[in-house]
Amino acid sequence: MSTHYQQPGFLTRHVMNPMVAFMTRRGVSLAGSSVLGVPGRSTGEMRTTPVNPLTLDGQRYLLAARGHTQWVRNLRVSGWAELTVGRKTERVTAREITDPAEIVPILRAYLKVWAWEVGAFFQGVGADASDEELAAIAPQHPVFAITG
Numbered sequence: 001m002s003t004h005y006q007q008p009g010f011l012t013r014h015v016m017n018p019m020v021a022f023m024t025r026r027g028v029s030l031a032g033s034s035v036l037g038v039p040g041r042s043t044g045e046m047r048t049t050p051v052n053p054l055t056l057d058g059q060r061y062l063l064a065a066r067g068h069t070q071w072v073r074n075l076r077v078s079g080w081a082e083l084t085v086g087r088k089t090e091r092v093t094a095r096e097i098t099d100p101a102e103i104v105p106i107l108r109a110y111l112k113v114w115a116w117e118v119g120a121f122f123q124g125v126g127a128d129a130s131d132e133e134l135a136a137i138a139p140q141h142p143v144f145a146i147t148g
Contacts, residue, residue: 004140027086
């Protein structure tokens with residue numbers, strides 16, 4: 001399994017993510033963002049971070065643009081999380097998708113919607129890339145199908 005991870009810089013960690021999370025918790029979702037809460041693997045305490053859920057063909061997904069992050073590792077263990085926008089918190093279950101052939105259309109759709117924000121984390125591969133190029137980077141970006 002790939003352990004690819006692009007750690008956020010100081011500005012993202014200390015300014016942007018807290019600002020997006022603050023606004024989202026108050027009901028102002030930036031282009032569909034949510035605050036993801038996942039119980040920690042060791043402590044069980046809820047860990048939160050802003051995420052960009054994607055709906056494709058009626059199914060919702062979480063995709064880790066930065067790779068195998070702490071929230072990904074926590075979600076693999078817990079199998080559930082909470083998505084919050086404003087006062088609404090929804091508990092969801094998660095199933096990781098590991099087949100690159102299944103990930104390719106999800107990755108393509110995600111990049112069509114979110115590349116303006118997270119495109120730098122995809123090694124220069126965009127939504128218009130070939131299926132082969134998307135399949136090559138798929139293992140670096142974990143995807144979870146979520147249901148509420």
